[in-house]
Amino acid sequence: MIRTEGLTRRFGDRLAVDGLTLEVREGEILGLLGPNGAGKTTTVRMLACLLAPTGGRAWVGGHEVGKEASAIRSTVGILTESPGFYKRLTLERNMRYFAELYGVPDPRSAVQRYLERLGLWDRRTDAVATLSKGLRQRLALARALVHEPKVLFLDEPTAGLDPESARDVRRFIAELADERRTILLCTHNLTEAEELCNRIAVLRTRLIALDRPAALKRRMSGSRVTVELGNPRPEFARDLGLPCVRAAELAGPTLQVEVADPERDVPALVRRLVELGAEIRAVARDERSLEDVYLELVGGNDAPA
Amino acid sequence: MHRLRVLILKEWEELAKIKMVIYGALFLPLLMGGLAGFMVWQGQGLPPEAQAALFNTALMYFLILPVMIPVTLAVYSIVGEKEQGTLEPLLATPLTDWELFVGKAVVAVLPSVGLTWTVFALFLAAAHVMLGGIPSGVLTLPWLLSITVLSPLLAVFGVLVSMLVSSRTSDPRAAYQFSGLAVVPTLVPLIVYSVQMTAVNLLLVILEGGILVLLNAVLLFLAVRLFRREEILTRWK
Numbered sequence: 001m002i003r004t005e006g007l008t009r010r011f012g013d014r015l016a017v018d019g020l021t022l023e024v025r026e027g028e029i030l031g032l033l034g035p036n037g038a039g040k041t042t043t044v045r046m047l048a049c050l051l052a053p054t055g056g057r058a059w060v061g062g063h064e065v066g067k068e069a070s071a072i073r074s075t076v077g078i079l080t081e082s083p084g085f086y087k088r089l090t091l092e093r094n095m096r097y098f099a100e101l102y103g104v105p106d107p108r109s110a111v112q113r114y115l116e117r118l119g120l121w122d123r124r125t126d127a128v129a130t131l132s133k134g135l136r137q138r139l140a141l142a143r144a145l146v147h148e149p150k151v152l153f154l155d156e157p158t159a160g161l162d163p164e165s166a167r168d169v170r171r172f173i174a175e176l177a178d179e180r181r182t183i184l185l186c187t188h189n190l191t192e193a194e195e196l197c198n199r200i201a202v203l204r205t206r207l208i209a210l211d212r213p214a215a216l217k218r219r220m221s222g223s224r225v226t227v228e229l230g231n232p233r234p235e236f237a238r239d240l241g242l243p244c245v246r247a248a249e250l251a252g253p254t255l256q257v258e259v260a261d262p263e264r265d266v267p268a269l270v271r272r273l274v275e276l277g278a279e280i281r282a283v284a285r286d287e288r289s290l291e292d293v294y295l296e297l298v299g300g301n302d303a304p305a
Numbered sequence: 306m307h308r309l310r311v312l313i314l315k316e317w318e319e320l321a322k323i324k325m326v327i328y329g330a331l332f333l334p335l336l337m338g339g340l341a342g343f344m345v346w347q348g349q350g351l352p353p354e355a356q357a358a359l360f361n362t363a364l365m366y367f368l369i370l371p372v373m374i375p376v377t378l379a380v381y382s383i384v385g386e387k388e389q390g391t392l393e394p395l396l397a398t399p400l401t402d403w404e405l406f407v408g409k410a411v412v413a414v415l416p417s418v419g420l421t422w423t424v425f426a427l428f429l430a431a432a433h434v435m436l437g438g439i440p441s442g443v444l445t446l447p448w449l450l451s452i453t454v455l456s457p458l459l460a461v462f463g464v465l466v467s468m469l470v471s472s473r474t475s476d477p478r479a480a481y482q483f484s485g486l487a488v489v490p491t492l493v494p495l496i497v498y499s500v501q502m503t504a505v506n507l508l509l510v511i512l513e514g515g516i517l518v519l520l521n522a523v524l525l526f527l528a529v530r531l532f533r534r535e536e537i538l539t540r541w542k
């Protein structure tokens with residue numbers, strides 16, 4: 001649904017996005033993660049035909065960015081980083097304006113459908129100025145959807161919302177995914193990314209990593225297994241003698257073991273420990289949180305390729 | 306065409322809710338119309354030549370209106386988008402750069418010309434009643450041309466200046482003052498007319514019209530370059 005090849009954008013001599021190549025499949029939610037200034041918003045703007053790329057190519061819904069801009073704009077819904085409204089006009093009037101600009105066949109009913117869906121119908125005759133930040137964000141989602149776009153760009157949809165409003169917005173995004181819409185979600189919130197996204201792209205000017213959340217975590221957290229013992233003895237660490245074990249260390253009642261692939265190697269490890277007479281109380285894979293993984297990926301001055 | 310209409314209607318609906326704009330757009334026509342009417346009222350009972358001279362001066366007020374009215378309208382319709390952060394969502398719609406530009410210009414030009422002509426018609430009616438007829442020899446071709454052709458040209462000039470200025474600042478007051486200043490030169494011919502008490506003649510009208518067409522062409526060229534999506538998103542302050 002979305003495909004980029006070496007997508008690049010410079011501002012003067014500053015590179016904002018460098019050679020981004022990725023693909024978002026139909027019905028997928030792809031999370032775009034990265035620190036401030038990583039180029040997330042710039043990427044979204046290029047894909048929504050708001051900024052011209054300075055290099056590379058991209059396609060959205062089969063239309064090429066830069067060549068078929070108006071076709072792309074009609075297929076795409078965008079929740080911008082700071083979504084503004086005409087604050088003196090009512091919710092309904094704001095929505096109708098955008099519905100009409102998008103050429104929605106029956107603007108009134110489309111507006112009603114989305115105001116109702118986001119729980120804003122009762123407030124339709126209020127001026128937008130009277131809305132709280134959370135309600136405004138919901139209105140922005142309604143606006144992004146009013147022309148039934150197949151592709152959605154959501155730039156930090158829960159930024160600045162209280163936990164409850166943020167949860168409502170996340171639930172709503174999950175519903176959208178069930179409707180087979182393709183979503184590119186920019187976020188700083190890792191729990192959110194993990195909860196909602198099928199895959200995560202970590203961006204820091206260049207693409208640093210792209211994978212499913214679980215795979216990212218596994219890939220980074222590698223291989224540490226912690227075994228809690230009822231009868232810790234030094235030979236448990238010394239005499240393991242398994243080819244898959246790279247290192248083992250006993251500290252108090254816990255044995256830390258580095259293996260090549262925990263998925264495959266833990267059963268053998270446990271079997272061997274039992275043979276050695278160990279009394280095993282618990283075995284835990286040292287799962288790192290997505291946050292640790294993320295920080296490791298974007299940390300450091302030179303982004304690992 | 307459809308989107309252009311959508312844009313213009315929303316714009317007017319929004320502008321009508323801004324007190325500054327309403328006062329700004331109504332104050333000047335009322336003031337100028339009132340002044341012009343007052344001059345004619347004073348001319349009651351004077352000899353015909355004196356009446357004609359007064360009438361001539363009064364007519365000049367109607368060339369100030371079209372250039373001054375659009376300033377508030379244009380400033381708010383651009384600065385308003387910036388202040389409220391609506392430009393990006395707007396630019397994400399299929400609206401073309403050209404539609405955005407033309408829409409914003411029409412939003413300010415039409416009411417300005419409309420108001421000018423309305424106040425002018427009211428003035429003529431009032432003068433007709435007070436003087437028992439319009440003094441002969443004043444409503445000549447140069448005057449009629451001024452009102453029908455110069456007014457719209459002046460309105461376009463006022464709008465383009467205000468649009469250019471507004472794209473460069475997000476403070477409506479600064480934009481307003483700056484545009485107001487930039488528009489002052491167009492009043493020079495009027496000041497000359499009224500000091501010299503010369504009647505407007507065809508040559509002057511054609512000259513002023515020609516200069517305005519040229520100025521407008523230059524401003525249009527600049528404005529169209531400024532009203533590109535990318536430019537709006539990255540360079541407008």
Ligand SMILES: Nc1ncnc2c1ncn2[C@@H]1O[C@H](COP(=O)(O)OP(=O)(O)OP(=O)(O)O)[C@@H](O)[C@H]1O
Pocket residue numbers: 011014015016034035036037038039040041042043081538539540
């Ligand atoms: N209009 C512009 N002119 C010059 N530089 C820009 C412009 N827009 C963005 N940049 C630069 O491009 C880089 C990427 O910015 P971008 O806004 O895409 O980052 P982001 O990932 O969205 O960050 P954030 O998390 O803060 O929203 C930054 O270094 C920024 O300074």
Ligand SMILES: [Mg+2]
Pocket residue numbers: 040041042081155
């Ligand atoms: Mg951003």
